Amino acid sequence: MAKQPGGDAVLRGTVGKPKEQGNPRERRAVVDLHLHTTESDGRLTPQQLVELVARQGLRVVAITDHDTTEGLGPAWEAAHAYPHLTVLPGIELSTDIPGNEVHILGYFIDHQDPGLQAMLEQFRDSRVGRAKEMVRRLGSLGIAVEWQRVQEIAGHRAIGRPHIAQAMVEKGYISRPQEAFEKYLGRNGLAYAERRKQTPEEAVQLVVQVGGVPVLAHPAHLNDLDRVIGELQAAGLQGMEVYYAEYPPETIQRLEKTARRRGLVPCGGSDYHAFGTPGEALPGEMGPPLEVVDRLRSLRRLESGVGITRPLAPPGPSP
Numbered sequence: 001m002a003k004q005p006g007g008d009a010v011l012r013g014t015v016g017k018p019k020e021q022g023n024p025r026e027r028r029a030v031v032d033l034h035l036h037t038t039e040s041d042g043r044l045t046p047q048q049l050v051e052l053v054a055r056q057g058l059r060v061v062a063i064t065d066h067d068t069t070e071g072l073g074p075a076w077e078a079a080h081a082y083p084h085l086t087v088l089p090g091i092e093l094s095t096d097i098p099g100n101e102v103h104i105l106g107y108f109i110d111h112q113d114p115g116l117q118a119m120l121e122q123f124r125d126s127r128v129g130r131a132k133e134m135v136r137r138l139g140s141l142g143i144a145v146e147w148q149r150v151q152e153i154a155g156h157r158a159i160g161r162p163h164i165a166q167a168m169v170e171k172g173y174i175s176r177p178q179e180a181f182e183k184y185l186g187r188n189g190l191a192y193a194e195r196r197k198q199t200p201e202e203a204v205q206l207v208v209q210v211g212g213v214p215v216l217a218h219p220a221h222l223n224d225l226d227r228v229i230g231e232l233q234a235a236g237l238q239g240m241e242v243y244y245a246e247y248p249p250e251t252i253q254r255l256e257k258t259a260r261r262r263g264l265v266p267c268g269g270s271d272y273h274a275f276g277t278p279g280e281a282l283p284g285e286m287g288p289p290l291e292v293v294d295r296l297r298s299l300r301r302l303e304s305g306v307g308i309t310r311p312l313a314p315p316g317p318s319p
């Protein structure tokens with residue numbers, strides 16, 4: 001039985017206190033709209049991720065891999081086993097503004113749109129060029145990482161810095177991938193290389209073009225947030241992340257106010273990658289209330305397509 005969401009008081013207030021005080025690993029939300037898989041830089045396959053979020057008792061999740069939608073099919077397939085779980089189509093697009101990186105999430109995109117897939121392929125190509133350049137720069141610093149090995153580590157996934165970092169660990173140049181980012185591959189790192197990216201406005205427009213709902217990801221680090229929001233709203237922005245796992249309560253409150261003032265849907269999630277780093281938030285440790293999913297759903301342009309969404313199941317016991 002499926003209940004129409006939104007009209008039920010039980011569905012509200014899902015971001016509450018943890019059931020047990022003092023246990024920060026407790027699931028706090030039933031919605032998590034920011035999750036990565038092995039199709040980009042996550043460590044769990046789409047199947048493993050779906051199993052995990054189902055175990056965590058989540059009800060609505062979105063797969064938001066970087067510049068790829070390849071994880072969606074396998075995730076939907078795996079989700080058949082969990083009737084209480086809805087998996088929304090999503091993506092996270094990397095873009096640049098001077099001096100800063102801006103990520104745009106897109107929900108309810110038509111992932112089968114050929115134009116979208118062509119654009120994503122272009123981004124991935126520029127990612128390859130950039131990764132190669134960083135391997136070259138490492139070489140000139142005396143760090144001999146083989147390009148072929150980096151490709152092997154990446155497999156069929158979008159190649160990127162985590163794969164270079166892993167190759168460096170294998171060769172014993174560093175002991176943890178984190179170190180590679182701190183010293184070499186991070187924005188101010190010795191081997192860092194830029195790639196040609198789209199602007200945030202272009203990313204927002206791309207999401208709109210394929211019927212999706214564009215949302216500004218983890219915006220707290222942006223200087224001049226109001227100006228950025230204004231420009232992106234002119235391009236079609238509909239939401240921004242507020243309930244983001246890394247953010248302390250003060251930041252969440254500030255962003256809640258901004259979202260309300262600007263008429264943006266307050267989204268969020270864990271940005272889970274399964275990196276296994278200490279303190280990494282698990283899926284569901286943070287997320288927006290369930291009614292946010294309805295607001296997003298009402299904003300999408302395509303009614304059809306994207307064999308995604310059965311109606312939300314009523315709250316039930318965690319599997």
Ligand SMILES: [Zn+2]
Pocket residue numbers: 092103217218
């Ligand atoms: Zn991001």
Ligand SMILES: [Zn+2]
Pocket residue numbers: 034036064092271
């Ligand atoms: Zn992310």
